[in-house]
Amino acid sequence: MTAEQFPVNRALAIIGGKWRPQLYCTLEGGPKRFLELHRSIPGISRKVLTDQLKELERLGMVERIEFDEAVLHVEYRLTDAAYTLQPAMKGLCAWGEGN
Amino acid sequence: MTAEQFPVNRALAIIGGKWRPQLYCTLEGGPKRFLELHRSIPGISRKVLTDQLKELERLGMVERIEFDEAVLHVEYRLTDAAYTLQPAMKGLCAWGEGN
DNA sequence: TCAAGTAGTTACTTTAAAGTGCGTACTATG
DNA sequence: CATAGTACGCACTTTAAAGTAACTACTTGA
Numbered sequence: 001m002t003a004e005q006f007p008v009n010r011a012l013a014i015i016g017g018k019w020r021p022q023l024y025c026t027l028e029g030g031p032k033r034f035l036e037l038h039r040s041i042p043g044i045s046r047k048v049l050t051d052q053l054k055e056l057e058r059l060g061m062v063e064r065i066e067f068d069e070a071v072l073h074v075e076y077r078l079t080d081a082a083y084t085l086q087p088a089m090k091g092l093c094a095w096g097e098g099n
Numbered sequence: 100m101t102a103e104q105f106p107v108n109r110a111l112a113i114i115g116g117k118w119r120p121q122l123y124c125t126l127e128g129g130p131k132r133f134l135e136l137h138r139s140i141p142g143i144s145r146k147v148l149t150d151q152l153k154e155l156e157r158l159g160m161v162e163r164i165e166f167d168e169a170v171l172h173v174e175y176r177l178t179d180a181a182y183t184l185q186p187a188m189k190g191l192c193a194w195g196e197g198n
Numbered sequence: 199t200c201a202a203g204t205a206g207t208t209a210c211t212t213t214a215a216a217g218t219g220c221g222t223a224c225t226a227t228g
Numbered sequence: 229c230a231t232a233g234t235a236c237g238c239a240c241t242t243t244a245a246a247g248t249a250a251c252t253a254c255t256t257g258a
Binding site: 139145170171172 | 205206207208221
């Protein structure tokens with residue numbers, strides 16, 4: 001079994017990386033707009049936020065919803081598939097806090 | 100809260116990366132020697148294996164035991180602290196398998 | 199004494215993730 | 229009509245992780 005096929009790595013390919021856990025936890029509270037996310041996650045650049053949102057959308061973890069308003073209005077939210085990750089995230093979070 | 104302080108990232112700093120999950124799972128079955136690990140994890144280079152073992156030792160997750168024999172004999176094993184990660188690892192593993 | 203097994207080290211290169219700094223196009227408000 | 233807010237895109241640089249290939253130093257067995 002190669003590294004990419006390894007189950008834990010398959011999970012880490014989705015929730016791993018510097019910003020995804022925070023992005024995930026922020027969106028857990030409900031849909032958010034782009035700049036709202038940008039303000040909620042101090043230190044992330046707009047470029048990286050865009051990159052991550054696109055990739056998570058491609059992976060089926062995030063949904064992008066564009067509202068038909070005069071002012072450009074976009075919201076991002078977790079898909080149902082993403083919520084199945086919650087137990088695993090809680091486990092990691094608990095360990096990280098205890099350590 | 101910066102990315103590094105975020106609880107999930109604190110956990111990922113220890114179990115994250117390309118080879119650590121496999122290393123962790125391999126050592127869960129009991130202590131192993133260097134080349135035994137190298138054979139158990141197809142594709143890893145000796146250099147990367149050394150790097151990871153050293154870093155995990157520094158983080159208190161792995162213990163290096165040198166036996167006083169004629170032939171160089173070293174074993175690596177998980178520390179008690181490392182075993183507290185088991186529930187979180189199982190959670191990730193289960194999600195990765197289900198996905 | 200030569201090959202093979204033990205556990206690495208060293209120097210260098212490649213790759214992927216993230217960061218920097220700018221520009222775009224639109225609307226709303228004073 | 230100028231400024232600020234919306235949501236990005238693009239080109240480039242930096243950094244960290246991993247990979248490559250060769251080398252060290254020891255011992256055992258044929």
